[in-house]
Amino acid sequence: MVAGGVTKFAKAHPAMDFRLMVKRAYDYALKDVPNLTSDRIDGSRISYFSDHFTRQLKAASMVQDYLGLNPKGSVRIEWGGATGGECFQAAYEAVASGRMDVCLAAGFETMSRVATWKGNEFIALASDTNFDFPLGGFYTGYYALMVVRHIYEYLRLRKFADVKDEREAQRLAIAEGSRIMAKVSVKNHLNALHNPYAQYPKRLTVDDVLHSEMISYPLTREQICTMSDGAAVAVLCTEERAKELTDRPVRITGVGCGTDTMRLADRPFGSVPLLPHERARDYEDLPYPGIHSFRAGRSAGIEAYRMAGITKPAEELDFIELHDAYASSEIQTYEDLGLCKYGEGYDFVERGDPFLKEIDYGFPTPKAGAIPVNPSGGLIACGHPVGATGLMQGVFAFWQLQGTIPKHFRDPALQLDRPRRGAIHSHAGTGSSVTVSVLERGFR
Amino acid sequence: MSVRPPTFVKFRDVQAELERSGAAIFRDADGVESLVIRNPYAISYIHSYAEDTPFFLGLTEGRLRGSKCRKPKCGFVYATPRSHCMVCGAPTEWIDLPTRGRVHSFTTCHFGSEAFLKETPYNLAMVEFDGVGSLLLVRLKDCVESDLYVGMPVEARFDPNPKYSITDVWFVPARPSH
Ligand SMILES: [Zn+2]
Numbered sequence: 350m351v352a353g354g355v356t357k358f359a360k361a362h363p364a365m366d367f368r369l370m371v372k373r374a375y376d377y378a379l380k381d382v383p384n385l386t387s388d389r390i391d392g393s394r395i396s397y398f399s400d401h402f403t404r405q406l407k408a409a410s411m412v413q414d415y416l417g418l419n420p421k422g423s424v425r426i427e428w429g430g431a432t433g434g435e436c437f438q439a440a441y442e443a444v445a446s447g448r449m450d451v452c453l454a455a456g457f458e459t460m461s462r463v464a465t466w467k468g469n470e471f472i473a474l475a476s477d478t479n480f481d482f483p484l485g486g487f488y489t490g491y492y493a494l495m496v497v498r499h500i501y502e503y504l505r506l507r508k509f510a511d512v513k514d515e516r517e518a519q520r521l522a523i524a525e526g527s528r529i530m531a532k533v534s535v536k537n538h539l540n541a542l543h544n545p546y547a548q549y550p551k552r553l554t555v556d557d558v559l560h561s562e563m564i565s566y567p568l569t570r571e572q573i574c575t576m577s578d579g580a581a582v583a584v585l586c587t588e589e590r591a592k593e594l595t596d597r598p599v600r601i602t603g604v605g606c607g608t609d610t611m612r613l614a615d616r617p618f619g620s621v622p623l624l625p626h627e628r629a630r631d632y633e634d635l636p637y638p639g640i641h642s643f644r645a646g647r648s649a650g651i652e653a654y655r656m657a658g659i660t661k662p663a664e665e666l667d668f669i670e671l672h673d674a675y676a677s678s679e680i681q682t683y684e685d686l687g688l689c690k691y692g693e694g695y696d697f698v699e700r701g702d703p704f705l706k707e708i709d710y711g712f713p714t715p716k717a718g719a720i721p722v723n724p725s726g727g728l729i730a731c732g733h734p735v736g737a738t739g740l741m742q743g744v745f746a747f748w749q750l751q752g753t754i755p756k757h758f759r760d761p762a763l764q765l766d767r768p769r770r771g772a773i774h775s776h777a778g779t780g781s782s783v784t785v786s787v788l789e790r791g792f793r
Numbered sequence: 794m795s796v797r798p799p800t801f802v803k804f805r806d807v808q809a810e811l812e813r814s815g816a817a818i819f820r821d822a823d824g825v826e827s828l829v830i831r832n833p834y835a836i837s838y839i840h841s842y843a844e845d846t847p848f849f850l851g852l853t854e855g856r857l858r859g860s861k862c863r864k865p866k867c868g869f870v871y872a873t874p875r876s877h878c879m880v881c882g883a884p885t886e887w888i889d890l891p892t893r894g895r896v897h898s899f900t901t902c903h904f905g906s907e908a909f910l911k912e913t914p915y916n917l918a919m920v921e922f923d924g925v926g927s928l929l930l931v932r933l934k935d936c937v938e939s940d941l942y943v944g945m946p947v948e949a950r951f952d953p954n955p956k957y958s959i960t961d962v963w964f965v966p967a968r969p970s971h
Contacts (some may be wrong), residue, residue, distance in 0.1 A: 361804055363819045363827040404834060453875040470906035479845050480873055483903055483958045484932055493900035495932075498919075501898070501943045516942045566901040566938055592875075614873045614919060616926040617880075632794050640898060640919060640928070 350788065351584050352385055353744030354378035358579035358732035361461030367397070367408060368415035370580035371455050375416055378582050384594045385584065391449035392422035396456035397736035398429065398438035401471040403459060409489055410710070412455060422449075429475050430674065431579065431693040432456065433739025434775020434784035438604045440585045441786070450587050453579045454743075457580035458734035468576045468767070475778055477612045489573055489675070491613060491779050493565040496677035497754035499641040500526040503692040529569045529695045530676040531558035532712065534572050534729055536704055537673060541726025543762035549731035554711055560674075572676035577732030581740035583747065588660050588791075592731050594793060597751045602770075603657030603787035607648025613779045622647055624687040625660040629689055643678075643780035647684035650785050654687075657787040662687045663702075663720050666787075667768035668749060671741035672776035673727040680702075682774060686785065688720055708760065724749070724763050740786065746771045750790045800826070844876040847887050850959040855951040857892055860885035870920055872929040890929075892949040893967055894920040897928055899945075901938040912936070920947060921966060935965040945956060 354377030356362070356370045365373070379385050394418075395409035403653060405411070409425035428435035433456045440454035460468050473486030481491075504522035512518035532555060541547035551569060551774055561571040591598035618636035622628065622644070638644040650662070659665045669686070673679035681692040689697040697703065701714025703722035725731060725745040748754050749771055754764035770789045777783065798816035801807045810817035811831040816919035819827045842849050851858040862869040862878035862885050869880045870888065878885055897919040905913055916933040919940070931946065955961040 363804065363807075363829060364823075364825045404832065464907065466904070466907040469904075470908055473906045478840075479842060479849075480959050481930055484930060485905045485912065485915055487902055487905040487909065490900050490902045491903070493902075494898045494917060497900060498898040498943070505943070515944060519942050532908055554916055563903050565903065609877070612873055612930070615871070615875070615879065616931050617928070618929075712813055734816060788883055 350377040350743070350747050351586055351594045352382045352749045353531065353581070353583045355546050355581045355737075355741050355744050356579050356653070357546050358376065358577045358734055358737075360548065360575070360577065362459075362578040363461070365456045367403065367459050367580065368411055370459075370578065371412050371457050371582065372415055374580045374582045375453070375455060378584055382386060382584075382594050387417060387623040387716050390418065390451050390453050393418055394424055394426055394436050394439040394443060394444065395516065396426040396432045396454070396740070397458055398432045399458070399471050399735070401474070402462055402468070412457070412558040416455075418453070418715070426497055428782055429777030430672065430735055431739060431744075431775040431777035431782050431784050432736045434773065434786065435606070435739070435782075436736070437583060437743045437773070437775075437786055438606065438784055440590065441601050441604055444585050444587055454585060455580070455582040455584060456736040456740045458736045459578050460576040460734060461578045462545060463653040465576055467482050468633070477733055479639050480614070481612060486538060486712070487565065489565040489568055492675045492677055493568050494613065495640050495665055495681070495779065496530075496568065496675070497523065498639065499677065499681055502635070502641050504695065505588065507692065517632065522680040523567050527559060528696065529698050530572055530680065532698050532710070533673070533676040533679050533703075534558045535539075535710055537723050537727040537729040538571070539708055539710055540705060540724055540763060541730030543760045544726050544731065545760070547726045547730050549575065549730050550726065551678050551730075558783060568675060568746070572729070574674045574733040577734040579732060579734035579737045579741070581737040581744055583740050583743045589789065597753070598791040599747050599750045600789045600791035601786060602789050603653035603654055603655070603785075605652030605654070605785045607645035607652070607781065608782045609638070609643070609645040609780050611781050616640055616644070620660055621691065622651060624651060624654065624662070626687065627690065635691060642691065643685045643776070643783060643789070645783040646682055646774065646776065649774070649783040650686045653785040653787050657770075657789075659787065665770065666720060667770055668721040668746075668765055669772045669774065670723055670725060670727070670746050671774040672738070673723055673729050673775065674733060678728065678776065679722065679727070682776070683722070686772070686774065688722070705763070722766060724765065739773065741774065742773040743786070743788070746773050746788050750788055779780070794922040796829070830893070845874065848874050849957055849961070853955045853957070854964040857890045857949050857962060858887050859890040861888045870925045871927045872920070872925045873927055884923060889951065890925065891922050894922040894929075894945055894947055894964070896933070896945040896947055898943060899933065899941040901941070916941060918947065932960065934963050934970060940966065
């Protein structure tokens with residue numbers, strides 16, 4: 350990867366349609382690499398999630414057109430919430446296969462074109478329309494079902510095992526889980542105070558998060574990402590081209606993709622596919638994935654780590670930008686990606702591992718800096734213009750590894766100390782498809 | 794003569810004006826003006842339940858039907874029916890599910906998609922059944938958020954005036970069994 354650009358994510362960009370948003374991000378990326386001109390780009394992969402939002406079919410062709418890339422090759426990528434991550438990997442494959450030397454990955458979404466609850470309806474159409482959608486089709490509801498079970502498996506059955514009254518034990522466990530999820534939300538919103546691209550940077554307390562409006566029990570408004578307008582682009586190329594274009598390239602060393610059943614109800618109760626640092630006895634009595642964990646995320650991680658030669662992800666990754674559409678799914682994803690074992694996600698937050706060392710979050714984070722998760726602020730604070738989101742993560746990871754966060758954010762606070770390797774994670778549906786890509790500094 | 798629509802600096806006011814007259818101008822902080830119009834869209838699909846049909850017709854008879862893999866060595870039982878087995882690929886046969894189960898997980902939705910906003914708050918539950926390998930997502934009625942817990946016994950109810958939708962079945966807290 351040699352260049353990236355992002356438009357500031359916002360609730361609405363009425364003065365820019367999707368073509369202009371992508372153009373702005375594209376021009377930013379090109380300007381950052383003086384040797385990189387439009388004529389050196391061999392083709393593109395262009396992503397957006399929903400034709401319902403654009404109400405313009407073949408919108409990707411209009412982007413290709415507006416950027417002046419005709420008659421070069423281009424394909425539209427759609428893969429639910431993981432659309433951006435999949436687009437990133439599609440561009441990687443276009444280069445790795447030898448088909449292109451330089452490939453543009455560009456993504457966008459314009460979700461402001463309908464009212465929020467209509468937008469929720471469009472998103473919920475990405476659940477089974479025979480069995481799931483007509484019940485009240487609502488993604489926050491699905492994620493609430495998942496986290497209630499996650500809390501049951503890992504807090505009720507462990508931390509509150511001694512409480513006799515079942516209902517009381519579950520309520521105590523949910524209160525505990527909610528308090529810890531709120532810390533994730535505080536982290537991501539606070540990190541974003543230093544990210545000028547973020548839609549909702551703010552200083553919050555755990556109580557602010559817990560007392561914000563209840564959307565679907567136990568998930569409150571501040572634990573959920575929002576609808577956004579935005580675009581992001583990444584320019585990927587061969588190593589030879591990279592050397593010609595920049596002295597700060599970033600190498601993509603691992604790509605992985607996993608899938609699972611469209612319906613949450615169909616997820617099996619089997620055994621955990623293990624990462625190299627795990628043993629079968631760690632999970633002897635754990636029905637997996639059920640509805641509490643994301644097997645697709647685990648599969649994507651296994652594939653990407655194997656390719657990148659990673660055997661202990663928590664030690665060998667310096668940071669990760671992951672798909673925190675919900676504070677709950679950030680915690681679930683720590684476990685899927687092996688940053689901690691299944692069941693340890695809540696303790697992982699309590700210890701402080703995913704927090705940044707230099708930021709005061711208003712509560713103790715003793716192990717802060719161990720492996721910063723969503724140093725940019727993630728989806729919760731940056732916004733989630735679906736087709737752009739996975740590419741936004743790619744751009745933020747790219748800048749981290751280049752060491753150019755201070756330049757692009759005009760604020761040095763979020764720049765990690767010479768990170769060598771990071772990962773990005775893009776997630777769709779109720780976990781029906783997930784991509785993980787590993788990026789490494791490609792220069793000394 | 795100007796027939797420009799009215800101009801607003803708050804996007805919320807633009808949205809209100811679209812409801813009133815169908816057109817408005819939004820002027821942003823940089824003074825850039827954007828013409829915004831209302832653009833309605835409605836459609837009725839011709840939707841066939843196809844291979845899932847026996848499930849939905851079952852609901853009209855007060856029957857909750859799952860499916861079971863026909864391959865004896867597999868025999869996977871599905872609460873949410875599939876006409877082919879996801880484990881081995883063999884065709885499945887229709888079976889009657891128990892009408893009693895337990896809550897595997899739950900939530901209360903205080904918001905929802907636009908189509909369901911007027912029904913909030915409503916409870917969703919994943920229901921598990923003895924001897925069945927997968928779950929069924931349903932509405933849970935006759936109870937409130939504070940009543941719900943994982944493991945709660947529940948039983949099915951059927952709409953006597955079916956709408957030919959998954960909402961023709963819902964669950965309620967089970968009466969104590971004898
Ligand atoms: Zn089978």
